[in-house]
Amino acid sequence: MRMLINSPETVVADALRGIAAAHPDLEVDVERRIVVRRGAREGGRVGLVSGGGSGHEPLHAGFVGPGMLSAACPGEVFTSPVPDQMLRAAAAVDSGQGVLFVVKNYTGDVLNFRMAAELAEEDGIRIEQVLVNDDVAVTDSLYTAGRRGTGATLFVEKIAGAAAEAGAPLEEVAEIARRVNAASRSFGVALSACTTPAKGSPTFDLPDGELELGIGIHGEPGRERRPVMPSREIARIAVGAVADELERIAPQDGRVLALVNGMGATPLLELYGFTADVCAVLAERGVHVARTLVGNYVTSLDMAGCSVTLCRADEELLRLWDAPVRTAALRWGA
Amino acid sequence: MRMLINSPETVVADALRGIAAAHPDLEVDVERRIVVRRGAREGGRVGLVSGGGSGHEPLHAGFVGPGMLSAACPGEVFTSPVPDQMLRAAAAVDSGQGVLFVVKNYTGDVLNFRMAAELAEEDGIRIEQVLVNDDVAVTDSLYTAGRRGTGATLFVEKIAGAAAEAGAPLEEVAEIARRVNAASRSFGVALSACTTPAKGSPTFDLPDGELELGIGIHGEPGRERRPVMPSREIARIAVGAVADELERIAPQDGRVLALVNGMGATPLLELYGFTADVCAVLAERGVHVARTLVGNYVTSLDMAGCSVTLCRADEELLRLWDAPVRTAALRWGA
Known part of the structure; x- marks a missing residue:
């Protein structure tokens, strides 16, 4: 197999460097692996943070910016990011109005976002979570209890992001996100x-x-x-x-x-x-x-x-x- | 090889139907194979028409709209469109200010756009042409005399499209397009x-x-x-x-x-x-x-x-x- 990479170990870090080079309106922390909308904490909006394994691009880093995500946490390829990434992302975007975690329903993501939510709450950041589980094909899979989260993630992030951009409070942004997922x-x-x-x-x-x-x-x-x-x-x-x-x-x-x-x-x-x-x-x-x-x-x-x-x-x-x-x-x- | 198609014969027409369904701001003539910016003739702007073989999407139909192309003519896969498509596209977008043809340097495209330009001039449409030939890899190829036209087509169409949108006259739009290609x-x-x-x-x-x-x-x-x-x-x-x-x-x-x-x-x-x-x-x-x-x-x-x-x-x-x-x-x- 021929790939356009330097080595399997550096794929995610290399991509983050490229994202930083191409998109000066994003703050990219290559070492800690978070991509943040520049000025995310300004404006007093609710923050939206998502993340998951890499390999699904442009999901999620390609959806960071005004009207959509405040930050994204890319894991290794097809591997959940770690709670520390999510916690740092939450801290980087929280303006005091709280943060919504958009979580695709895979076991690793669910566990790690849950742990990050607990840590963030301990740090005084209000967190809501929405679980995306839209895939009708299988009820359980290798990586999932229940339906997998796939394409609807884009709808949830876009629509909840618009609500947050318009100044909706955390509970309302979370409710809209859950409504989109359910529909x-x-x-x-x-x-x-x-x-x-x-x-x-x-x-x-x-x-x-x-x-x-x-x-x-x-x-x-x-x-x-x-x-x-x-x-x-x-x-x-x-x-x-x-x-x-x-x-x-x-x-x-x-x-x-x-x-x-x-x-x-x-x-x-x-x-x-x-x-x-x-x-x-x-x-x-x-x-x-x-x-x-x-x-x-x-x-x-x-x-x-x-x-x-x-x-x-x-x-x-x-x-x-x-x-x-x-x-x-x-x-x-x- | 597995493809997401109905048949090789209908690939281009099927794609045009999909473009029509997804983009209501485009006028798609599936039978005659032209994609036109809605209201292209309004505003008294210079028209920009491009086209070429299909298989390079989003080039060119994906670049039709305000600030870029007025119309695109897709040919069969890797095959030049015919002069009749280009002529119809020119007629569909000409507001009296003339039309610039953006032509990638492949023998078939060059010949067919040249013939379409002659026919359009006979119909009273002023035509300028710009030849895109940016590929440094080979001097001649299977399909080309001289350098091939590749990625610079996007730069030419975007920048000349912006000039046309701003109301520049035909000669100036053509000059800017040639300047972009040369650079x-x-x-x-x-x-x-x-x-x-x-x-x-x-x-x-x-x-x-x-x-x-x-x-x-x-x-x-x-x-x-x-x-x-x-x-x-x-x-x-x-x-x-x-x-x-x-x-x-x-x-x-x-x-x-x-x-x-x-x-x-x-x-x-x-x-x-x-x-x-x-x-x-x-x-x-x-x-x-x-x-x-x-x-x-x-x-x-x-x-x-x-x-x-x-x-x-x-x-x-x-x-x-x-x-x-x-x-x-x-x-x-x-």
Whole structure:
């Protein structure tokens, strides 16, 4: 396997140096591994901190900035950051209004964020947490008790970030974040495995001519293998799984935000074709898509494949979605 | 090879349908294959039209919008669009102020844009053309007489687009576009070949443990094969090739815009690490990097690899670079 790296040991630190070089509006502490919005403590806003294993870029560091995250804590590749990172990030962004931790539902992340929350509270920082668990594919997995957190993380961070930017108090920002998570579901499909720098070979073996349905973002096993099929059939399966689950929660009534996400190595040309198929299936089901975001946002290194995330959004959530955001990976209206 | 497509024949039309679904601020004519900024003819601005083979997304359709292109004409994968597309695009965007064609230097594109320019002039549309030829790796290639057009296309389209948006007349927009091209050079490296939908197998054979220096954006041969090397050595070769060439044109005096571009399948984590190496080499050489853009912008389907483009930018070009832009793939300040 050929990678554009210096060594597996320095991958995360090297990337942080690159982020610092490319984005002077971010404060990057390479040694302590935190990325902070410049001036995060000014303005008296609630802070938003997220983090998780590296390898899902632009998640999370690419979402730090006005209107979204206050700080991100990258761990080693596919490995939770440590509580000390989260604690330092919380301290770096708390203006006295408290901090919301956005936590993807993986065992390591959950434990470490919980410990960091306790330490932060001891230091006098008020903490709320939201657990993102949107992946309908599996109930438990290698890394998870319950559903995994995947694409909905972007919706939670964007919408809760807009609420914080607008001056909402901690409890309200947390409530909105939980509401977004509860209204969101995802389903992913792998057309290839990914290769971690440390291992240097694919995380699982996918025979030629097959794809894996219900994949997570770490190359962990999905629901089932199937022969390669046309994009429109993949869309039917992915959208079906997500929309069925959303309808189980409550009858379809409103509009959705749609994220058509690439896993890292799928060409944007293909991803846009898949988007057409996703929108066609949604139209058949009578689902009105209010906003569509297409791109590589919640990735799995060099995995080929895609995921679909839908979030049922009322007027308030749509307004917060549309609010200005200025980060490395997502920016509009400002 | 597993692809997220319905069939090789429908890849481009399917992608255009997805672009239409995701971006309601674009007018997409799927049948005639043109993507037009909504209201392009309003405001009495000079029009900017580009196009080329598909497979390089987000180039060009992802750069259509206020502050950048007025329209894009996608051809089949790695195949020039036809003059009729370019002519229709010119007619769709001309407000009477004329239209600039931004043409990457590939034989098919050059011939077809030239023919479209003649036809448009016959229809009373004033046309200027700028040829982008920034790739220092090879002087001639399979598809080119002279240097290939690659990453600098983004700089030309952004900066000339800002000039047009500000109301500059056609000759001035064309002059700025030519100035940007003359001040820009690129060098690309492939860590894997790409696979076109029609062929279904890699465009060239790259043995494991080797990489290809000086690659273009169509999988055409580069300068030479070398054993896999650390990212910082790749940066030294790529930056060296570009900066040496820029210094041959004129002594280093000012600042540069830097594009650290992924070819499609290289994880963003790796690309940021490479960015750190690129910036380190530039700092050693005493080159001041005024702005850095990192991401997959001028791609080659699922190729793993990267390219470096530098543009010497004076105050005027920097100001135009910083001007607001609102497209699918590039947006800031608006």
